[in-house]
Every structure is written in structure tokens, then in C-alpha cells.
Amino acid sequence: MLKWLRQLSSPKDSFTKELYPIIGFIPNNIEFYHQAFCHSSIGLQTYGNNERLEFLGDSILNSVITEYLFHKMPNKNEGVLTDIRSKIVSRKTLNTLAKKIKLDTLVQTNLGDKMPSSVYGNAFEALIAAIYLDKGAEFCKEFIIKKIIEPHFCLNELETEISSYKKHFIHWAQKNNTNYSFKLLSETGQAHNKNFEIGLFLKDENIATACAGSKKKAEEAAAKKACQALTI
Amino acid sequence: MLKWLRQLSSPKDSFTKELYPIIGFIPNNIEFYHQAFCHSSIGLQTYGNNERLEFLGDSILNSVITEYLFHKMPNKNEGVLTDIRSKIVSRKTLNTLAKKIKLDTLVQTNLGDKMPSSVYGNAFEALIAAIYLDKGAEFCKEFIIKKIIEPHFCLNELETEISSYKKHFIHWAQKNNTNYSFKLLSETGQAHNKNFEIGLFLKDENIATACAGSKKKAEEAAAKKACQALTI
Incomplete structure (x- = not known):
């Protein structure tokens, strides 16, 4: 000491x-x-x-x-x-x-x-x-x-804590036997500055849409919106 | 005891x-x-x-x-x-x-x-x-x-020990600034019994070809053949 x-x-x-x-x-x-x-x-x-x-x-x-x-x-x-x-x-x-x-x-x-x-x-x-x-x-x-x-x-x-809303949403959808899909709605911008618009569909209904700089991030954001809207 | x-x-x-x-x-x-x-x-x-x-x-x-x-x-x-x-x-x-x-x-x-x-x-x-x-x-x-x-x-x-010939080949190609590509040459068989034929190309030349039940396995096998042929 x-x-x-x-x-x-x-x-x-x-x-x-x-x-x-x-x-x-x-x-x-x-x-x-x-x-x-x-x-x-x-x-x-x-x-x-x-x-x-x-x-x-x-x-x-x-x-x-x-x-x-x-x-x-x-x-x-x-x-x-x-x-x-x-x-x-x-x-x-x-x-x-x-x-x-x-x-x-x-x-x-x-x-x-x-x-x-x-x-x-x-x-x-x-x-x-x-x-x-x-x-x-x-x-x-x-x-x-x-x-x-x-x-x-x-x-x-x-x-x-939900670490991935996409995983959380998919888990919910599988548990409830519900068909879902993430679809690319639009892709804009230059190669290094892209913007992806992803729609999340339950059966044929678009329940959430989100935009981000990567498909992964846009899917996560759309899943978060869907989880909040459906209070999953 | x-x-x-x-x-x-x-x-x-x-x-x-x-x-x-x-x-x-x-x-x-x-x-x-x-x-x-x-x-x-x-x-x-x-x-x-x-x-x-x-x-x-x-x-x-x-x-x-x-x-x-x-x-x-x-x-x-x-x-x-x-x-x-x-x-x-x-x-x-x-x-x-x-x-x-x-x-x-x-x-x-x-x-x-x-x-x-x-x-x-x-x-x-x-x-x-x-x-x-x-x-x-x-x-x-x-x-x-x-x-x-x-x-x-x-x-x-x-x-x-080489754990992955594909990785080993890619490492060699990158080190030597050589363009390569794995190309699917054919896909045959039923859904649960597929056979994939993959060709490995250096620039435009096919240097190895291999078949397997998955693309990954066929790529690995083609890379192994290429490594042996080129004594990499």
C-alpha cells in the first residue's frame, strides 16, 4: 500500500x-x-x-x-x-x-x-x-x-429485452402459424448512399414499412414498427 | 479407493x-x-x-x-x-x-x-x-x-492444416491479385436429392470442376482440386 x-x-x-x-x-x-x-x-x-x-x-x-x-x-x-x-x-x-x-x-x-x-x-x-x-x-x-x-x-x-425485433416478430408469426414476408418496395440512391424501403406483410397485408441504408436495418425497423402496432 | x-x-x-x-x-x-x-x-x-x-x-x-x-x-x-x-x-x-x-x-x-x-x-x-x-x-x-x-x-x-480449401484458394488468389469465380455449371436431380456442378475459373479459364449435393460442398471440392493442381 x-x-x-x-x-x-x-x-x-x-x-x-x-x-x-x-x-x-x-x-x-x-x-x-x-x-x-x-x-x-x-x-x-x-x-x-x-x-x-x-x-x-x-x-x-x-x-x-x-x-x-x-x-x-x-x-x-x-x-x-x-x-x-x-x-x-x-x-x-x-x-x-x-x-x-x-x-x-x-x-x-x-x-x-x-x-x-x-x-x-x-x-x-x-x-x-x-x-x-x-x-x-x-x-x-x-x-x-x-x-x-x-x-x-x-x-x-x-x-x-428484445435484442432483435425481426427475430421477435418471426418467432411470434411462427408460433401463430401466420404467413409473413419482408419485401423490398424500393431501392434508391447511389451505390455508396443507398436507401432501401422494406414492407412487412402479414399474408397480403402491408402492416409496416421502414427505410434505412441497408436491407437488414430496414427490415429490423419494419419489424419493430409491426411489433409495436400489434403489441407483440 | x-x-x-x-x-x-x-x-x-x-x-x-x-x-x-x-x-x-x-x-x-x-x-x-x-x-x-x-x-x-x-x-x-x-x-x-x-x-x-x-x-x-x-x-x-x-x-x-x-x-x-x-x-x-x-x-x-x-x-x-x-x-x-x-x-x-x-x-x-x-x-x-x-x-x-x-x-x-x-x-x-x-x-x-x-x-x-x-x-x-x-x-x-x-x-x-x-x-x-x-x-x-x-x-x-x-x-x-x-x-x-x-x-x-x-x-x-x-x-x-488447411481447414477450408475454398478459403485457402481465395487467400491465394487475393494475394496474387488474380480474378477468380465459382460458377454453377449445372443443377440436376429432385428437390431432396440435388446434384450441383461447380466450376472454378481463374479469369475465364475453368481450372477445376466438382459435383456434390450442396453448392458449398461442390465449391470446397473444386477449390481442393484447384489447390492440388496449382500446388498452392
């Missing part, structure tokens, strides 16, 4: 100072953490970039969440558990979470304005691997449960 | 007798293992079916293999590690492995002759979860490394 207080008082340790409020403990080996926040676009990588750590962290995160769900929801089948897990570890969720816990301020890149959000989610996974390598499996598991899952996710909400 | 020898001498314990040569240790709680080998098609499931265990075992297996590769191949990038891991945990590999270690004799199903091979790979994943729950994380990790990875896989061979 004294050693760490001395480190904090040194101006050289701005990285450790910034890191502590995020992780809540004093690292044994700070090099893992430097590596975790170093994107491959950085030219001079003193400790290497975070791609291998991301590979390791992704699987550690996945297995800790899997085991957590397995024990916390003993009566749910593997389909429900898989669905909840995929909502927690989705690229979008991890990117948002990384920003929420302020990892974005620590990430080093050379991407300038062209930074995709995935850089943050990847750094988060790399941080998990850094903690695992630095403090061991049990400590890392505890960190993921106490600092990530429990404060940021509500399992009951995740269970009922 | 004496307790287990007594159990072995009892005719009731044919399951334990069959299980021991496969896992090489005496379980603390045999119920996990009964559950691991019970397919959902079984009507009377005394210990439940193996679907939740499979969900857990899959992620444990994945994370142990990931960590193993991370440490064993410190100079390989995450792309190479991901590729090797996917070869080890592929459905096909796990199904074959499950039969190799004779898990198939223990699996209980009600599927009769319609048994897909995936039943065995899934039971293998469920067995991993049973070991994890029964004997703990460290024991299970050791089991996966010493009884599965090291006796059954050679990392150097896996690194050079």
Missing part, C-alpha cells in the same frame, strides 16, 4: 493514477495493463499491442459469464442462457460498457477521428486478460462478477 | 465401470456424469438432460484451450491462435474426438438410427462441465490439457 502511495505521488505514474479508479485495485505488474490499452495502430509499442490479450480476455469473460448464468438461473434452459449471454457480450454492449467505466480515456491509438467504437470493447476484453494474467483466475472472476456483471446488468431485464 | 473398488464390484455400477477408463479418475458426484450423457430425447430423465451442461462445458473448453494456446504460442498473433482454436473446437473435431475416447457407448438417447454425430460432441462438452462442477476449475483444466489437448492434437500440424 505504501509502495503504491509512493508511486501515486510520482508524476510519472499518471497511467496508474487513471487506472486505479477503474479497476479498484493495485496491479502487481503494470506492463500487462499498458499492453491492454495499446491499439495495434500505435507505432512504438513498448509492451506490445492488445490483440493477443483481447483473444484471451474474450474467452475468459465468456466463460465467467456463462458459469455465472448457469448458477444464477438454475431453472432456465440453455436457449435462454445463450440469449442472455449474447446480450451481455455483444460488441455493442461491450463498447458502451467500456466507455461507461471510462476505459476510453486510457486507450492509445493512432486512428485519429476514424476510431470505431469496437476499439473500446476490444480494450475492455484485453483488460480482463491483463487482470487474469496479473492477479490470477479467481481474482479475475470476482472482478468480472462484482465490478462488471452485478453493477451493470439486470438478468431479469436482459431476459425480456 | 477402497470405496470405489467396492462400488466397482457391485453389478449396479456398470456406468461407473464404463466411465472410469474414459476419465481416469473417480468422480465425487456421479449424478453430474449421468446428466452429461442424457440426451434431451430421453423421456425419463432422472438427473435432467445434458443441454445446460453442454452450454457450460463449451465455454470452459474454449477458455482452457484459449489460455493454453496463448501461453504455448507466445509469438503467434491472435489470427493464428483463433484459427488453431477453431480447428480444435469445431463440431466435426469434437464429434470425432468423442467417439475416439469412446463416449458414444455411454450416451443415452431415444433417437434410434436418426442419431446425428453432434450428439457425441455435445455429450463431450457436457462431460467437461460435469468434471468442472464435480472436481473444480483447476482439476478440469488439467484434464482438458493432459487428457484431451496434449494426447490428441499437435499444434504445429494444426497451424499448417
Whole structure:
């Protein structure tokens, strides 16, 4: 503790100072953490970039969440558990979470304005691997449960949350033996700036229409409108 | 040990007798293992079916293999590690492995002759979860490394093994800036017994042709012929 207080008082340790409020403990080996926040676009990588750590962290995160769900929801089948897990570890969720816990301020890149959000989610996974390598499996598991899952996710909400309205609509239609189809109504604009208009039909009736820059997004938007209109 | 020898001498314990040569240790709680080998098609499931265990075992297996590769191949990038891991945990590999270690004799199903091979790979994943729950994380990790990875896989061979000739061919074509295309030459047969003839063209020259029951398989076969002909 004294050693760490001395480190904090040194101006050289701005990285450790910034890191502590995020992780809540004093690292044994700070090099893992430097590596975790170093994107491959950085030219001079003193400790290497975070791609291998991301590979390791992704699987550690996945297995800790899997085991957590397995024990916390003993009566749910593997389909429900898989669905909840995929909502927690989705690229979008991890990117948002990384920003929420302020990892974005620590990430080093050379991407300038062209930074995709995935850089943050990847750094988060790399941080998990850094903690695992630095403090061991049990400590890392505890960190993921106490600092990530429990404060940021509500399992009951995740269970009922609709991650894809298209899937949700199709599930409803199949359950009710109802024929449906997504039809492309129009396609306008230039190659790199297309606009797709998709109609969702129940039997022959158009129940929702939506436009977007990709067919996938327009279908999702049309399905959302249909789910809302039909209160599915 | 004496307790287990007594159990072995009892005719009731044919399951334990069959299980021991496969896992090489005496379980603390045999119920996990009964559950691991019970397919959902079984009507009377005394210990439940193996679907939740499979969900857990899959992620444990994945994370142990990931960590193993991370440490064993410190100079390989995450792309190479991901590729090797996917070869080890592929459905096909796990199904074959499950039969190799004779898990198939223990699996209980009600599927009769319609048994897909995936039943065995899934039971293998469920067995991993049973070991994890029964004997703990460290024991299970050791089991996966010493009884599965090291006796059954050679990392150097896996690194050079071509898992998809189509991918391998496309990679070669892109690297050499060569235009290629897979073209459907003919489609014959009835709906459930189709035969697709695919030609692989380099610029306009047909360099390989193959037939199969699906376009995907025919493309893979044509790519394999092309790779062999061009010694790629």
C-alpha cells in the first residue's frame, strides 16, 4: 500500500493514477495493463499491442459469464442462457460498457477521428486478460462478477429485452402459424448512399414499412414498427 | 479407493465401470456424469438432460484451450491462435474426438438410427462441465490439457492444416491479385436429392470442376482440386 502511495505521488505514474479508479485495485505488474490499452495502430509499442490479450480476455469473460448464468438461473434452459449471454457480450454492449467505466480515456491509438467504437470493447476484453494474467483466475472472476456483471446488468431485464425485433416478430408469426414476408418496395440512391424501403406483410397485408441504408436495418425497423402496432 | 473398488464390484455400477477408463479418475458426484450423457430425447430423465451442461462445458473448453494456446504460442498473433482454436473446437473435431475416447457407448438417447454425430460432441462438452462442477476449475483444466489437448492434437500440424480449401484458394488468389469465380455449371436431380456442378475459373479459364449435393460442398471440392493442381 505504501509502495503504491509512493508511486501515486510520482508524476510519472499518471497511467496508474487513471487506472486505479477503474479497476479498484493495485496491479502487481503494470506492463500487462499498458499492453491492454495499446491499439495495434500505435507505432512504438513498448509492451506490445492488445490483440493477443483481447483473444484471451474474450474467452475468459465468456466463460465467467456463462458459469455465472448457469448458477444464477438454475431453472432456465440453455436457449435462454445463450440469449442472455449474447446480450451481455455483444460488441455493442461491450463498447458502451467500456466507455461507461471510462476505459476510453486510457486507450492509445493512432486512428485519429476514424476510431470505431469496437476499439473500446476490444480494450475492455484485453483488460480482463491483463487482470487474469496479473492477479490470477479467481481474482479475475470476482472482478468480472462484482465490478462488471452485478453493477451493470439486470438478468431479469436482459431476459425480456428484445435484442432483435425481426427475430421477435418471426418467432411470434411462427408460433401463430401466420404467413409473413419482408419485401423490398424500393431501392434508391447511389451505390455508396443507398436507401432501401422494406414492407412487412402479414399474408397480403402491408402492416409496416421502414427505410434505412441497408436491407437488414430496414427490415429490423419494419419489424419493430409491426411489433409495436400489434403489441407483440 | 477402497470405496470405489467396492462400488466397482457391485453389478449396479456398470456406468461407473464404463466411465472410469474414459476419465481416469473417480468422480465425487456421479449424478453430474449421468446428466452429461442424457440426451434431451430421453423421456425419463432422472438427473435432467445434458443441454445446460453442454452450454457450460463449451465455454470452459474454449477458455482452457484459449489460455493454453496463448501461453504455448507466445509469438503467434491472435489470427493464428483463433484459427488453431477453431480447428480444435469445431463440431466435426469434437464429434470425432468423442467417439475416439469412446463416449458414444455411454450416451443415452431415444433417437434410434436418426442419431446425428453432434450428439457425441455435445455429450463431450457436457462431460467437461460435469468434471468442472464435480472436481473444480483447476482439476478440469488439467484434464482438458493432459487428457484431451496434449494426447490428441499437435499444434504445429494444426497451424499448417488447411481447414477450408475454398478459403485457402481465395487467400491465394487475393494475394496474387488474380480474378477468380465459382460458377454453377449445372443443377440436376429432385428437390431432396440435388446434384450441383461447380466450376472454378481463374479469369475465364475453368481450372477445376466438382459435383456434390450442396453448392458449398461442390465449391470446397473444386477449390481442393484447384489447390492440388496449382500446388498452392
